[in-house]
Amino acid sequence: MIATIVRRLLQTGLVVLVMSALVFAGLYLIGDPVLMMASPEATDLEREAIRRNLGLDRPLWEQYFIFLSKAVQLDFGNSFLTGESAMHLIIERMPATLELATLAMFISMVVGVPLGIYAGLRPESLLSRGIMSGSVLGFSLPNFWVGLMLIMLFAVMLGWMPAGGRGPVETFGPIELSIFNWDGLRSLMLPALTIATAKCALIIRVTRAATRECLPQDYIKFARAKGLNERRVLGVHLLKNIMIPIVTIGGLEYGQVFAFAVVTETVFSWPGMGKLLIDSIVNLDRPVVVAYLMLTVVFLATLNLIVDIGYTLLDPRVRLGGAA
Amino acid sequence: MSRVVQTGPEAIAAAEPAVRIETSRWRRFVAQYVSSKAAVISLVVLLLAIAAAVLAPWISPQNPYDLASLDILDAKLPPGSKNFDGSLTYWLGTDGQARDVLSAILYGMRTSLLVGFVSVTAAFLIGAAVGLIAAYFGGRMDAFLMRLVDMQLSFPSILVALVLLAALGKGVDKVIIALIVVQWAYFARAARAAAIVERNKEYVEAASCMALSWHRILWRHVFPNCIPPLMVIATIDLAHAIALEATLSFLGVGVPVTEPSLGMLISNGFEFLLSGTYWICFFPGIALAIVVVSINLVGDHLRDILNPRNEV
Numbered sequence: 210m211i212a213t214i215v216r217r218l219l220q221t222g223l224v225v226l227v228m229s230a231l232v233f234a235g236l237y238l239i240g241d242p243v244l245m246m247a248s249p250e251a252t253d254l255e256r257e258a259i260r261r262n263l264g265l266d267r268p269l270w271e272q273y274f275i276f277l278s279k280a281v282q283l284d285f286g287n288s289f290l291t292g293e294s295a296m297h298l299i300i301e302r303m304p305a306t307l308e309l310a311t312l313a314m315f316i317s318m319v320v321g322v323p324l325g326i327y328a329g330l331r332p333e334s335l336l337s338r339g340i341m342s343g344s345v346l347g348f349s350l351p352n353f354w355v356g357l358m359l360i361m362l363f364a365v366m367l368g369w370m371p372a373g374g375r376g377p378v379e380t381f382g383p384i385e386l387s388i389f390n391w392d393g394l395r396s397l398m399l400p401a402l403t404i405a406t407a408k409c410a411l412i413i414r415v416t417r418a419a420t421r422e423c424l425p426q427d428y429i430k431f432a433r434a435k436g437l438n439e440r441r442v443l444g445v446h447l448l449k450n451i452m453i454p455i456v457t458i459g460g461l462e463y464g465q466v467f468a469f470a471v472v473t474e475t476v477f478s479w480p481g482m483g484k485l486l487i488d489s490i491v492n493l494d495r496p497v498v499v500a501y502l503m504l505t506v507v508f509l510a511t512l513n514l515i516v517d518i519g520y521t522l523l524d525p526r527v528r529l530g531g532a533a
Numbered sequence: 534m535s536r537v538v539q540t541g542p543e544a545i546a547a548a549e550p551a552v553r554i555e556t557s558r559w560r561r562f563v564a565q566y567v568s569s570k571a572a573v574i575s576l577v578v579l580l581l582a583i584a585a586a587v588l589a590p591w592i593s594p595q596n597p598y599d600l601a602s603l604d605i606l607d608a609k610l611p612p613g614s615k616n617f618d619g620s621l622t623y624w625l626g627t628d629g630q631a632r633d634v635l636s637a638i639l640y641g642m643r644t645s646l647l648v649g650f651v652s653v654t655a656a657f658l659i660g661a662a663v664g665l666i667a668a669y670f671g672g673r674m675d676a677f678l679m680r681l682v683d684m685q686l687s688f689p690s691i692l693v694a695l696v697l698l699a700a701l702g703k704g705v706d707k708v709i710i711a712l713i714v715v716q717w718a719y720f721a722r723a724a725r726a727a728a729i730v731e732r733n734k735e736y737v738e739a740a741s742c743m744a745l746s747w748h749r750i751l752w753r754h755v756f757p758n759c760i761p762p763l764m765v766i767a768t769i770d771l772a773h774a775i776a777l778e779a780t781l782s783f784l785g786v787g788v789p790v791t792e793p794s795l796g797m798l799i800s801n802g803f804e805f806l807l808s809g810t811y812w813i814c815f816f817p818g819i820a821l822a823i824v825v826v827s828i829n830l831v832g833d834h835l836r837d838i839l840n841p842r843n844e845v
Contacts, residue, residue, distance in 0.1 A: 224684065235700060349829035351776040351796075353783050354818055357803065361811060372807055465689050472691065472780055487784055490699040502696065509687060 217517055221510045228506040229280065232499060233273050285500035290492055295500040299482055305375060306474070306481035308388045310466040312397060313404035318459060321409040325416025326443065326451075332421065340413060347410025356403040356476035363399060371396045373478040400477040404470065408462055415458045419451035426450075457516055464512040467505065565838045572834035575827035582824050586642040593636035598791075612812050626812040628801065634812060637798055638820045644794035645824070648705060649775040652712035657767050659713065660720020661759070665751045667721070668728035679725065682718040690715035694777060698786040708787050712774050723766050727759035761839040768832035772825045779821055795821040 243259050251259075260266050264275065279285070285295045328337040364372035376396035378385040387393025423429060424447070432446045471483035478484065482501065489497040567573055585592065612626040612634075625634040667678040685693075694711040701707040731737060732755065740750045779796025781787035783803075788794050793801070795817050802814025 224687075227684070235696070345829055345833060346826060349772055349776070349825050350822055351780050351825065353780055354799070354822060357799065357806065357814060357818060361806060361815065365807060365811070471695065472784065475784055486695070490695065491785065498696070498699065505692065513687065 213521065214518060217514055221514045224510050225507055228510075229277060229503060230273065232502050232506070233276055280503055285503065286496040288489075288497050289494045290489075290497075295496040296504075298497060299485065299500055299504060302480060302482045302485050304384045304386055305479060306467060306470050306483060308386050309397065309400055309404070309470055309474070309479060309481060310463060312388060312401040313408060313466055314459065314463050316401060316405040317409035317412050318455075320405070321412030322416050322455065324409075325413040326420050326447070328413065329417040329420025329424070330443075332417075341417070344410035344413045347406050347413075350406075352403060352407055352472045353476050355406050356400070356473055359399050359403055360476070369395075370399050372399075373476075375480055396477075400473050400479050403473045403476070404466055408466065411458065411462065412455065415454055416451060419454045420447065423447055423450050456519065460512065460516040460519065464509050467508065562838065566834065569834050571830055575830035578823060578827040579831060582642060582820075582827070583646060585639055586646045589636075589639040589643050593633075593639040595633040595636045597632040597637045597640055612816075625816045628798075628805075628813045634798075634816050637793070638795070638817050641793050641795045641798045641817060642820060642824070644705065644788060644792050645775050645778060645796070645821070648708055648712065648778045648788070648794065649771050652709045652716065652774050653767055653771045655709070656713045656716035656770070657720050657763060660717040660722075661724040661756065661763060663717065663721040664724025664726075665728050665755060665759070668725045668732055669747065669751055669755070675725075678721070682721050685715075685718040686722070690773075690777060691780060694781055695784070695786060698781060703786065703789050705788050705792055708778055708781060711781070712777060715777070716770055716774065719766055719770060720763060723762050724759055727762050728755055731755050731758050765832060765836045765839055768828060768835055772828035772832065775821070775828070776825050795824075 243256055243263070243265065257266075264272065267275075283296045287293060288295050288298055291298070324340050328340045331337050360372045363370045374396060376387055376393045377390050378387045378393055379389045387397055428450075429442060429446055432442045437446075467482070470479075470481055471486055473479065474481045474483040475487050485497065486501050488494075489501070566576075590596070625638070628634055628637065663678055663682075667675040693715050697711040697714060698707060701710065728751075737750060737754060740754050745754075775795075778787060778794060779799065782794050782796030783800040785800065788797055790797070798817035799814055799821065802810075802812075802817065805811075806814045
């Protein structure tokens with residue numbers, strides 16, 4: 210068990226290291242920052258001085274090593290645009306994305322799991338077919354499209370919710386959240402629904418597949434044979450077993466939402482990390498892009514690790530099986 | 534096998550059952566496909582969309598990129614309006630530059646489908662090559678290539694494509710490159726899974742006994758047998774590619790303004806949406822949704838048919 214965790218930790222570290230090398234190499238290939246920083250009239254001598262000042266004349270591996278040692282201290286340089294620390298800019302935007310992703314995942318779980326179980330219990334019923342066709346729509350329609358349609362319906366035609374922006378926030382120390390504020394929640398609702406549409410479709414499919422796999426198992430038959438009522442059979446015996454794939458997929462998707470939020474945040478001008486990334490890409494604000502990428506790499510790798518370990522803890526077959 | 538040249542009537546007699554099996558397999562495939570009404574309808578819709586895109590220059594009421602044919606006074610007309618001398622009806626309205634939205638959609642569909650088809654075909658070939666090589670050689674080669682695939686797949690495709698396009702710049706060719714990069718890994722994984730099953734079959738052994746070169750065995754013998762599962766992925770990926778291109782263009786890092794795709798049209802219409810001029814954004818959106826959903830339904834049904842577990 211411990212050996213497995215240690216091995217997974219090492220693997221995760223390796224992935225992060227390789228990705229940092231890729232990001233660094235990409236950064237190196239994109240272009241010469243000196244040309245961007247020096248004025249067009251600068252002489253070659255002046256350019257050379259800037260190059261030396263920035264340490265760009267040193268060998269590549271040495272530059273990479275400096276990049277890494279700074280990255281460990283979460284120092285990715287300052288934004289070209291505002292002069293603020295790139296890391297600080299991202300961390301500032303993090304709560305907005307976090308609450309968006311959390312609410313979206315919450316909605317898709319609360320809606321998706323019951324619908325998925327129903328579709329799994331009665332695969333031939335008309336409602337189940339409707340649910341499954343709906344789920345095809347949910348994950349095949351592009352995210353920004355869903356967002357636009359929601360804006361058109363709820364913001365422009367019905368006027369129930371604002372079309373964009375974050376609305377008022379409540380402050381908790383340095384953290385600003387809008388989820389605990391009625392008006393804030395209203396502006397959070399549409400972007401969260403947009404993300405939830407796609408994720409819900411996936412959760413429905415996973416839940417349905419897991420339910421259908423679980424139902425013919427002996428322990429379900431046995432629970433029924435014992436005369437347990439249906440609610441207990443489904444709520445305890447079935448749910449416990451189908452939770453394993455759902456938690457795995459849900460956890461991984463929660464991480465993906467951070468990346469997906471790029472699109473949704475842009476549609477709704479939601480001031481989160483994704484919007485920051487797009488703005489930085491458009492403005493060629495390289496330190497922020499690099500910091501965002503490295504942060505995402507570490508985050509996704511860690512999430513994969515947690516899901517893997519959580520999986521081990523949830524499933525006694527894996528836990529007791531030892532090395533696997 | 535093809536090295537063995539057979540002549541004479543015996544050979545024809547020997548070859549005939551094989552041909553019959555081929556046609557009956559094809560017939561069974563068609564029969565299974567038409568058994569689902571939704572799948573047939575979506576295939577027809579898809580073919581219509583492709584035809585409309587290919588024929589756009591001949592069937593669209595107006596060339597939306599010929600500036601001479603645009604009249605700025607016709608800008609932002611609602612659906613069903615006519616132009617000033619009544620010779621042209623804007624069935625779906627006009628956009629901010631007085632372009633007929635219907636014509637713009639037909640031309641936009643061209644770009645969207647072109648990007649989709651080209652990128653999926655390239656990703657299919659590259660991925661299949663990687664997957665087949667990994668499966669055939671096994672060992673370290675396999676481990677290395679599959680770690681590469683795992684790494685690629687662990688990152689959301691939209692993020693990878695975004696960053697790539699940020700580095701490469703705008704352009705139809707660049708979008709295609711970015712889409713190939715984010716898609717090849719799916720094909721590689723599926724091709725490897727299929728090829729590992731095929732590798733141990735007798736015909737591969739027979740082919741290696743005839744001292745055929747490994748690339749000949751892979752491409753001519755193993756690859757054709759791996760095509761069905763790859764076709765399923767290709768169909769679903771086509772929808773994914775079109776949706777992703779639309780998203781990238783919507784975010785402003787995709788195709789250039791001179792060759793607008795459906796995503797670009799939606800993006801252009803977005804600024805008018807909030808003022809209630811819904812049609813500029815809405816109709817291209819519907820066109821995109823119809824294309825993406827119908828491809829997905831076709832792919833869904835293909836998967837049901839071609840899944841080897843369902844074969845009797």
